[in-house]
Amino acid sequence: MYKHFLFSALLIVICPFVHGQDDWKLKSDKDNIKTYSKKLADSKINAVKIESVFPCSVSQFVSVLMDVDSYDDWIYNSKSTRLIKKVSPAELYYYSEVAFPWPTANRDFVSHVVISQDPRTKIARVDAKNVSGLVPAKPNLVRIEKSSGTWVITPQGPNQVKIEYILQVDPGGDLPAWLINPFASKGLVETFKNLRKQLSKPEYVSARPPFIVE
Template identity: 50%
Template sequence: MLRNTLSLLLILLSLHSTFAQNQWALKSNTDGIKIYTATVADSKFKALKVECDYDASLSQIVAVLLDVNTCTEWVYHTKSVKLLKQPSPAEVYYYSEVSLPWPASNRDFIAHLTAHQDAETKIVTVDGPAVNGLMPPKNGIVRVTESTGKWIITPVTKNQVKVVYTLHVNPAGSLPAWLVNMFASEGPTQSFKGLRAQLKKPKYANATLPFIVNY
C-alpha cells in the first residue's frame, strides 16, 4: 500500500509540473466525483482533473476504456465512435464526434489510447492524446488536434480502484464561455457517472486482459 501511495504521488507530481501554474481548484464534488480545474501556461483553456473511486478491478476499468465502440453509451455528448485500428490488445486508435448545442459546431478528434501497467505497483496508466491523420476532416465539424488525456488507475483492494483522470484540450474554433464551462464540470461528472453504470454491465463483470495483472 505504501509503495502504491508513493508511486501515485510521483505521478501526480509529474502531472503538476506538466500543467504550468498548476493550482488545482475544486470545482464540484457530486456522488463521490471530484472535479478540479487549473490554469495552463500559454492557454486560455483550463486543465481538468477528475478523481473517483470505483468498486471494480483494474481489468474491468481498462476493458471499458479500450472498448471504444461503446463510448456513446457513457461518455458525455459522444455522438459517434469508430475504431480505426488496434495494433495490440493494449493499444487502439479511434475516431469520435462530440455533439455540441446549437449554434456551436460539433467537434471530432482521433485519439490514440495506450495502456501500461507498472510491474511492481500494479498501477495502470492509460494515455489518450489526440493525433493527426487516419481520417480527413469532415465538412461542418471542427477537428480537435490539441488534446492530452491521461488515466491513472490505482488498485486499493482486489475489487476497488482509485481513478485520477487529467485532461487539457483546445476545442478549436470559437465557443461561448458558458459552453466551455458546462463541459468543464457537467461533462466529466456525467461521464464518470456513466462509467460507474457501464462497469455494472455483464460483459465487464469478469473482464480479464492479457496485459493486466489484478491486485
C-alpha cells in the same frame, strides 16, 4: 441544453499527464466524485481533474476504456465513435464525433490510446493523444487539434480502484474560454456517473485483459 453539449466537448478525448500536479483548485466534492481545475500558461482553456473510487478491478476498468464501440453509451453527448486500428491489445486508434447544438458545428478528432502498467504497484495508466492524417477533415465539422488526458487506475484493495482523470482539450472554433471553463467539471461528473453503470455490465465484470496484472 447548450451547457450540456459544451460539457461533452471536454470529455471524449481519452491522453500524457498535464505537467505539474500543484495549483489544482477543488470545484466540487459530491457523490464520491471530486473535480478540480487548473489554469495553464499556454492555453486559455483550464485543465480539469476528476477523482473517484469505483467498486471494480483494474481489469474491469481497463476493459471499458478499451471498448471503443461502447463509448457512446457512457461518454456524455458522444455522437459516434469507431475503431480505426487496433495495434495490440493495449494500443489502438479511434475516431469520434461530438454533438453540438445548432448553429454550432460538431467537433471530431482521432485519438491514439496506449495502456501501460507498473508491474510492482499494479497501477495502470491510459494515455491518449489526438493525431492528424488518419481521417480526412469533414465538411461542417471542426477538427479538435489539441487535446491531452490521462486515466490513472490505482488498486485500493479487493475489487476497488481509485481513478484519477486529467484532461486538457481545446475544442477549437470560436467558443470562448469563459463559457467552456465553468462547465467542464460538470460534464465529467455526468460521464463518471454513466461509467459506474457501464462497469456493472457482465461483459466487463468477467473481463481479463492479457496485459493487466491483478
